[in-house]
Amino acid sequence: MTTSAQGLHSHVLATLGLAITAGEYPPGTVLRTDELAQGFDVSRTVVREVVRVLESMHLVESRRRVGVTVLPTESWNVYDPQVIRWRLAGADRPRQLRSLTVLRSAVEPVAAGLAALHATPAQCRELTEQALGMVATSRGRQLEAYLVHDIAFHRVVLNASGNEMFARLGDVVAEVLTGRTHHHVMFEDPDPAAVTLHVQVAEAVRERDAVRAEALTREIAVGALKELDVLAP
Amino acid sequence: MTTSAQGLHSHVLATLGLAITAGEYPPGTVLRTDELAQGFDVSRTVVREVVRVLESMHLVESRRRVGVTVLPTESWNVYDPQVIRWRLAGADRPRQLRSLTVLRSAVEPVAAGLAALHATPAQCRELTEQALGMVATSRGRQLEAYLVHDIAFHRVVLNASGNEMFARLGDVVAEVLTGRTHHHVMFEDPDPAAVTLHVQVAEAVRERDAVRAEALTREIAVGALKELDVLAP
DNA sequence: GGGAATTAAAAGTACTACTTTTATGTCACA
DNA sequence: TGTGACATAAAAGTAGTACTTTTAATTCCC
Structure with missing residues (x-):
């Protein structure tokens, strides 16, 4: 069962x-x-x-x-985490992953910009740590370990934004990232460019450079979208 | 009761x-x-x-x-429309309006960009119509009528984006706009610059200019954020 | 053929009896 | 005195039944 x-x-x-x-x-x-x-x-x-x-x-x-x-x-509460989980477990998982990724691409850059303004020193540290963790696990087929850092990274950004609505998307992002990793045939290591971008975002946030943090995160988002366009017709 | x-x-x-x-x-x-x-x-x-x-x-x-x-x-389903309505009716309405407006500022520009790509002719027409309606009601204290067009406009954009998650934010946007109108002391007519921007967004969508639609909507969003920063300390 | 009265089907509400879980307090033992 | 096993009871969980209310659909009358 x-x-x-x-x-x-x-x-x-x-x-x-x-x-x-x-x-x-x-x-x-x-x-x-x-x-x-x-x-x-x-x-x-x-x-x-x-x-x-x-x-x-x-x-x-x-x-x-x-x-x-x-x-x-059309009437479903598509933001209900329970509904999201059910749909991700079901048949239209690909469609669902796509619309969630588009949502991410809209929200995360803005969240990163805000994070640069509001992040606590502890959050900055945590962010850097996770980014370094991503670097460390980005080669040699350590996809599961990489995923953990990736999720943690994005969670910190969303939380550090100081916006409640953004913070609550942490679970959604986690689901999307997990879904992506587990459906990507698991052969390739993560894109080195993406890894670098994460490190740079952590930097920008630490240096309180909101504009840069937003721009860099937007690049990450574009990457995620591209990846998905390849995956689904 | x-x-x-x-x-x-x-x-x-x-x-x-x-x-x-x-x-x-x-x-x-x-x-x-x-x-x-x-x-x-x-x-x-x-x-x-x-x-x-x-x-x-x-x-x-x-x-x-x-x-x-x-x-x-932190554990509440803050995206549940019911929860949103309750909170908007309660004490921390201002805080709630702020976080929702930030969410809008992240989502709507991207939605507008997508709308420029995906909008049907009917949706383009509807958009122009609502924008013109906004122009028509933007002067002479017709705030209620203006609000109706404003809400309809944003709803069409979100729907036309073709993204389910965006489309479902229509109600949220409606609540925010309504809340704003009804709490703004109702003295002043809407900002003419904002009205013009809406007309231009409709134009851009009709002309399939995604970049411009996004940029213009971002300007609208910035305006909404500024307005709110004045309202709340 | 159309509109009003009737009917019955299904959800809504209430109440009662019983089961299951589990926090907490007790007691024995070390 | 402290600690762990045990007993207790409190509250939610489940079941079943009886009754009420709404309302779609049928019937019947004009």
């Missing part, structure tokens, strides 16, 4: 959420609470609580005398 | 969600299901369903033998 299930609720939620985001139930499909309860062999209580959660994610809509209707993609 | 309440669930959810996001229950506060049920004079069933939803927003965490614990701000 792949769906982490400590508790009936979690299990049903994960299963249903995954199925819906995977497009298993096309929009407009109506599910009946009692049928779901029977299908999962749980009480109606459990199903109702699950439906309420799915409703809050705008994946479904529950109406009396009708049932639980699956909503079209 | 200000909390829209068709159904017990909605009522309890709105009340509790608002209270928590307003910081009425400091992080770490534990609420007991039965007490809530008594307090709201509803069944435990209703409270449980509400708690499950709040849990999915990471506003609270429910643990056996402990109760429902209010989580710190």
Whole structure:
């Protein structure tokens, strides 16, 4: 069983959420609470609580005398980390990775600029450290170790921006980077140019050079976009 | 009563969600299901369903033998439209408006650039129309009418970008613009420079000039940021 | 053929009984 | 006196049932 299930609720939620985001139930499909309860062999209580959660994610809509209707993609809360995880686990993972990468390319440069203004000395240190870690692991097929530093690096930048909305994208970035590493056929070491750019971003932030930090991060983003355009048609 | 309440669930959810996001229950506060049920004079069933939803927003965490614990701000799903609405209605509205505006300033320029590449003829037309509407209502204290066009304009840009994540920020932008208009003391007409910029963005998109569309939108964003720096200390 | 009244299906709500987890306090033993 | 195993009870989790409310759809009357 792949769906982490400590508790009936979690299990049903994960299963249903995954199925819906995977497009298993096309929009407009109506599910009946009692049928779901029977299908999962749980009480109606459990199903109702699950439906309420799915409703809050705008994946479904529950109406009396009708049932639980699956909503079209456009109404989904696509920023909900849970929804993101489900979608990344499902069929349209490539599409999802692309739109998230575009989001990154918009947000991260601005975040880096702000980080240059707001980063604490500790954050500057952490940033440099992670960048050096990236350099150290950038050769010789140490992709997993590299990934850890890469994620940590971007997390620090987002946090140091001082903007709550940016900071909360740390998980998204982590998912994207992980997805990329694990789907890239894992043959090649990371692009040396990208590694250098990260080091330079750390430098720029340390020197409080917002403009440079933003520009450099934009270059990183462009690289990520290019890479993706190659991957997907 | 200000909390829209068709159904017990909605009522309890709105009340509790608002209270928590307003910081009425400091992080770490534990609420007991039965007490809530008594307090709201509803069944435990209703409270449980509400708690499950709040849990999915990471506003609270429910643990056996402990109760429902209010989580710190850092864990909240700050991108959940519902959470955003609650917070905008609460005490830290100014802070919230600022962080959302920064997010806009990062996203919208990129979205505009993409819109220039992907916008359909219909979207181009719509964009021009809204921009002209802004011009028409930009003088003589027609702030409400202006706001409608402004919101529509930005929504079209975000939709036309073709990126799902951007498109879903339409509501956020609408909230921010509305909040701004309604809190600006409503004396002055909109900045003529901003109006002109919108017209030019529509032009650039129509002419498929991505670079120009992005640059112009960035100017609009800078304006919005400046305005906010004046508003809040 | 159209509109009003009826019906029934499904979700919403309530209540009650029971299970499971687990924080905390107790007691025995070293 | 401190420490670890054990017992206790508190609170959430689950189940089942009975009832209410809404409302789509059918029927029936004009």
